[in-house]
Amino acid sequence: MYKYKKRLIIFLVIHAILTVLHNIISRDVSAENFYFINNWTYYLVMSWGIFIVIYALRLNCPNCGAMQVIRGMSILSLRWPEAKCHKCGVEIE
Ligand SMILES: [Zn+2]
Secondary structure, eight states: OHHHHHHHHHHHHHHHHHHHHHHHHGGGOOGGGTTSGGGHHHHHHHHHHHHHHHHHHHOBOTTTOOBSSBOSSSGGGBOOOOSBOTTTOOBOO
16 A cells, blocks of 8 residues: 555645645636636646545555545545555555
8 A cells, every 4th residue: 555655645745736836827817717717727736636536535445445545524534545454454555
């Protein structure tokens, strides 16, 4: 699971960079232009965020199927993926 953890960290770092980039670029975008296509960095950040969520959702145990990152409905149940399944203890990688 270490490989997935590293990948997830890289994805989140890219997301942070994109968010900063969006803030710099969209400084000139006025409120009425907010939802227009020239605010493309906004959509970029949003779609990248959705991609990370989908990626995290797909990280599950091959034995019991338990999700390794999103372990519940609350934000507090988010965990980094580990070498062993948090539920059944099977070695994932
Ligand atoms: Zn498991």
